[in-house]
Amino acid sequence: MARNTSGPHAPSTLTVKGRNVRIRTLGVVxxxxxxxxxxxxxxxxxxxxxxxxxxxxxxxAVLAVTLVAGMVLGGYLFRRRARR
Known part of the structure; x- marks a missing residue:
């Protein structure tokens, strides 16, 4: 894996099997x-x-509902903050 930098504000990426993947994406996965x-x-x-x-x-089932509710709430707050 090699680090790919394309500018001062470009997101950090890694090359995995020939594809550039953001480090944030790997963390979420x-x-x-x-x-x-x-x-x-x-x-x-x-x-x-x-x-x-x-x-x-x-x-x-309780954990799955909690996870989905957290994801929905986090997505809502992320989109709301991005609009500002």
Missing amino acids: ALAGLAIWFIAANTGSVAIRLWIPTVTLPLW
Whole structure:
């Protein structure tokens, strides 16, 4: 892997199998892989209290919903900040 610099403000990239890939992209892929592994490894059931009812769900489902909600909220905040 070789570092590719095309200017002072160009994003950092690495060459992987002949393709330039941003380091940020590699980080996101690694974190997504770890999150999926963590969710798949936790298969027990948990009881969650929602204001009044108590619901029993598999832990992987709770973690997946939390991950998706975090991604949606992060994407919303990122786009909102980019508009400024």
